[in-house]
Amino acid sequence: MPRSSDQRGLSEAEAASRLARFGPNELPPPPRRGLGRIALQVMAEPMFLLLALAAGAYLVLGEPAEGALLATFAVVTIGLVVVQERRSERAIEALRALGAPQAVVLRDGQSRRIPGAGVVPGDVLVLEEGARVPADGRLLSARSLALDESLLTGESVPVDKQAGAQDESGETFAGTLVVGGTGLAEVTRTGAATRNGQIGQALAGIDIEATRLQRNTKRLVRLFGVLALAVSLTLLLVHGALRGEWSEGLLSAIAVAMAMLPEEFPLALAVFFALGAWRLARAGVLVRRAAVVETLGAATVLCVDKTGTLTENRMRVAWLHDGRDEAHPDGIAGIPSGLAPLLETAVLASRAHSMDPMDRALQALAPAALAQAEAGHLPVSPGLPAQTVAHALPGGGLRVATKGAPEAVAALCGLQGEALARVHELATDAAARGLRVLGVAEGHCEGALPADAHALSLRWLGLVGFEDPLRASVPAAVAEARAAGLRVVMITGDYAPTARAIATQAGLDGAGDVVNGAELAAMDDTAFERACLRTTVFARMRPEQKLRLVEALKARGEVVAMTGDGVNDAPALKAAHIGIAMGQRGTDVAREAAPMVLVEEDFGLIVSAVRQGRRIFDNLRKVMLYIVAIHVPIAGLAVLPLLLGLPPLLLPAHVVLIEMVIDPMCSIAFEGQPPEPDLMQQPPRPLAEPLVGASQLLLGAALGSVLLAVCLWLYFGGLGAGLAVPEARSLAMLALTAGNLALVLSLSRRRGAWSRASNRAYGLISLATAAVLAACLGVPALRELFDFGLPAWRDGLLAVGLGVAAGLVLELAKPLPRVQRLLGRQA
Template sequence: MPAPEIPTPRPTPAQPGLSTADAAHRLAAEGPNLLPGSAPKSTLAIVRDVVTEPMFLMLLAAGGIYLALGDRGEALFLLGFVFVVIGITLAQERKTQRALESLRDLSAPRTLVIRDGQEQRIAGRDVVRGDLLVLHEGDRIAADALLIDGQLEVDESLLTGEAVPVAKLPAAQGAAPDTQQTPSPTPGGDGTPSLFASTVVTRGVGVAQVCATAAHTAVGRIGADLAATVEPPSALQQGSRRLVRTLGTAALVLALAQVLLGWWWNGRPLLDSLLSGIALAMAILPEEIPVILTVFLALGAWRIAHQKVLTRRVTAVEALGAITVLAVDKTGTLTLNRMAVAEIATADQRFRPADGASEMPEHFHLLAEFAMLATPGDPFDPMEKAIQHFGHQWLEGTEHVHDGREPEFEYALSGEILAMTRVFASDEPDLHLLATKGAPEAVADLCHLDAARLGAIRRQVEAMAERGLRVLGVARGRWRGPPPAPDQSPPWPQSQHDFDFDFLGLVALADPPRPEVPAALAECRRAGVRVIMMTGDHPATARAIAQQVGLSERPQVLTGPELEALDDAALAERLRHVDLCARLKPQHKLRLVQLLRASGEVVAMTGDGVNDAPALKAADVGIAMGERGTDVAREAAALVLLDDSFARIVAAIRQGRRIDGNVRKAMRFTFAVHVPIIALVLGPTLLKWPTLLMPVHIVLLQLLIDPTCAVVLEAEPEDSNTMERPPRPVSDSPFAMGPLVYSVLQGLGVAALLLGGQSWLAGQGWGSAQSRTVVFGTLVLCVMLLILANRDLSRPALLGITRPNPWLWRIAAAMALLLAAVLGIPGLRALMGLALPGAQGVAVAACLLALCLVWLELVRRAGRSLVRTRLPGPGGR
């Protein structure tokens, strides 16, 4: 006679578990049950990273020389930049680490174990190999283990991507290995005894013996893939370092030439020549570049945090503006990972809540009632939660809701019968009501239906499955048993097959898409970002969800087995025509991301599970879910969505494009403004004129240039068509030749006009102090012109005043106050070698400024193609 399908209410294994001494010995020998993760950076490490940037090293060197020569105030001003940026970077790093620490709720769950024959609850980090875990609904499994007693259903979606829990049955007696070298079967199978760390028990009670902890678990083995995956380098870092090497060499050569020319060619004193050489090196050296890259990206991460997106690696902000492919997981990313009843059906009718009916027809009341009776009143399983929610929603206030009614007995799901039956008492002592649900074929088999009815049910189920629905069959029955002996339960039949059931119908459930996803996907399409689904789920489910959210109109699905059969070239060609990838394993996702990047795409990868972690790290921008995601996924990702909303991804891309555009505006301004400074230092030496700009003038200009870069241009609003144009090409660097030529043309024209003005003033007999005042004052005002000229390349510079920016007028006021202070305070005026300009000087400066404005407008009209992306837009990017 077969064993009865009766679950053990409380497993009581014969083994007493490990002794406390043995557990302590193993913990000391094998280490804590913790996954290896990246430790927070120390303050010294952050400071070291900042000051070892090549541009900062040059800044420190220049400041040191100034300090050695006695210009202490100017030296401190230069060196102060280093400390300001270090402070900003430290603040952002600490903020990021604090936010991450608040997310680490999965790192060490509390776990119930049996030790010394007694149950005790310990920290998950203290679980060791050989421990006996006592598992209940809702428990997160602390280590890889084998079930040795009881029956469970486990949500393994964090490893497999499958939203549907899988059934676990006990291993044969003594089968639990006591070694960490024994490999576990692949996650995701029904009817196996294997349990995996970080998965969640959704139903049942059981005892499992730990066979692997920490890095030896399935989660830990994925960690090895993370360690072997090289993080993508930063394009801006690469470009800035190449530029730094070029500018550093140029600054050294030209500064040396300036010293020799000033001393030998012009006969200046050696110390004055040295100071002039350092001034030229500072003029060539745009120290704003590290300020732009560090401050813009750090403040960009802060702005993105306002969209509830945590930036773990600030360099990822720059890649957001260039994303061309967004690879998304289905479960928990496109969907809510919360099951809901999508449809119920009888033999000839069906009811869909989404159709907008105000009430459910009476015809379906019995089906919904017995689906609820076959489900625990307060379940943990997501499908059972959905059934109870559906029943209360549509049957509330009717006689079909039986809250608080407890069964006399339950037949659990088993490997032989994929259905569960709950037995309830009735008004008659020997009559019992039966409520059954489970796999449709199993429930139909219990009802002993004829072939025609079985075929009809099968066709109904297949049609629902094609729409990505998870289908359950529901039946009811009656059983008359002999009266029980006093104080005893009735002699229940050994198997559910001993009852007679009536098939009531089907309940179809779905993991509904997130409500914000369709609009977010539509915005991605308008922005030229291709979205590809990468999921471990069934192809039919992937196709159905894709159709619901509008991800793709192409029905083709690439599956894991098909992917394995293709070489890289064939897979790349297939991927051009497929937007849905299903039945993927972790290595499949990693290969797809690497292949997309090798094809020239800038890839963002979203995910929440351990299985997503290698691909998250390999992507240009890995985006992990903060609420549901695992620690492993968050460690691998560059961005973390704090509320798991898919719309936050689009908001982050929008902010990334805005930041990218503002970085380019600041770079154009920086290179343009340095050209006339260089010309006004080097030109007089070559032409044997008196010195125009001394080091103090350059430092004073930096008081305007640096805040302009770090504050004004960083605060520029996004362009009106930010999300209406394709992503910028990967090759479209702010350090590319086109933008540099455009900036140099702007600066050369201004430099030529200022040098021409100096020549005309000298020819008119003006003294060096008066002419220097006119040229320097015009140069200061040209800084403002260059700001306006580079804010928006789509319209004349003066019209850019109408674009809102709270800092623009503040910097304009600062320029006016600075000029007024320098010219109005006699001591400052004498220190800087200036004189009062007079009305004639003001008129000359105004003429020079007007000519500069005309030149900048000519360059704008002729040179927009040098800096535009694939499609031009406001700001010219």
């Protein structure tokens, strides 16, 4: 690749040529599903195929009104799914746009700001404080250049860079942040070829698992689907072969198949997950794959990245010590007057408008010292890790302020013997508490500032300790997670003392037992698994070790959630059952790898998401019981009259009316239920626990059988009393609808408080259902379309009353402990 001429950068023509050759400087976007593909997937669903088949059958039989009605329901089904899918795609695209970088490059010798995607190999990047590096590069020049590489390494301390160095200190990496100094770098790699991109490409080899709930639901739907197909074919053959009524037999068979096929199971999952994702988004958690909300509710281990997740990813002055007195400042008012010179000198040793996190922490604590104008400075160098800044004195001369590595500043001050040992002791103790420590000294200089700090006469003032503070919400969130049986594990690239200190502040169990990445690398698989089970804090972890740790936990049967914001977190984020990326400062790689993104970087939101996941599972169990229960009378009313030689009670249009008007709306009513009071005092549910097991199926079937008996009694009794088939059908439909709504009310709460479940959503659903049914019975055109009759008002009231009583029969059994266990987990 031809080099750019000296440091003038590329010409615009050459840059355009290379952009065409190498492509834009961005990661490959995730594959998108077009509207056509989404629609095709919906049309392959069994319920849609049955709707289309029934609509076609009505058209062939010369009943266009019924065919048009069913075709409309089919189109509505496609439209709802497509709208939801497109909303999810747009949300992901908006999140990607948040991270679109800008870059300053030299083109034809001029500095120009361009979109980061336009950077090409050979470009000369202008690196300034506050800028994010858009591509990997080789330093051409550097002046006091320091980069925050925490997104790659997990360490919050800036890394000093030197032009011409043969190791990584002479390179820049995409996604890192310039926190100090300036420099020029020639781009060597862009897009997927950068270190950022290479880790992103590695994610393609990790498969995303379907959730256990999705797999169990698919098996349940397949079971009912096979049963529905067998019964429908049998009815069709019996009806056609024995009675010769093939057309009516086809419609009845379709109605039976639609009645027995529990398509509400996946529909309820979609509704619950979509609304759960919406609720989380309002709180600052963006869900990219909604099904993981349920998995998060079953999580047993939460692997947490320290920097930016538990901590605020900023520095704060936490400790001052002048050799005699010390302070742990909480604002300038809390600093003893004897330590004021130490703090003031440390501020004066910081560059104005610096992006270095330690400089900014000092300046925030004592901003008044910034009023003194800078008269010169000596930057950090490889041989002297200390910075000196000079300020002009009113009477002439310079006031010199120096800060840096304690041993380096102590050497500049000429400390020896006991004084030097004391400095070393204090600095070591502070580092063991997780603090970053700087030594501070002051002096005076007549004339110009010398080029070498060793020529200055400096006086030792003391030590300043910095910490990356813990987020205020973390201790309470960790305590709530512990009460919920969720184990919190810290995984960080930072040093062990810092990790131990943060873990202790956060209240993690076993915070004192820290295992380093080097120790893990020396372990065999058995020892590694043991370390995973007993250790809470892992320090100095490399990306491949994070991934290995997640895989080891999964192999032990744990449901693993992983938080992170850096490129180094991405493989583990994707391999975990639930990956949770940070949105404000996270990399595109991390966001694409994680199915959940914390737009607001608040650790407490993670525990809220766990609570939301548990609430979803709890309410899903109730709605699944309801679906099983309501399908018993629907299927029974479609099958039994035919087997007994009576006119069919339910036709395809009736089944669709029930399922499209009542069942999906009731899913919304269940979804709106608040969590049970003891939800976060329950342990995580067992991985093998199904949403609906055999016992729940039997309970649902028993509840539905009561309602079925009432509806059949009304239908058979009406026919026996001389009512026409349409009128008898109306009585059964009134009882079925009333029992349906009463059953929702009874199942909504676990502990018998059904009357308190009448929330706004349920009220609106009940009114809408009553209005639709009243229109179908009262409007002649609709009554004829659905083949209903208008019953006497007393018969109608009797049907409604009996239906309500059948729907509330569960209230009689709720006090029984076994029924309580079937309705929800017990502590």
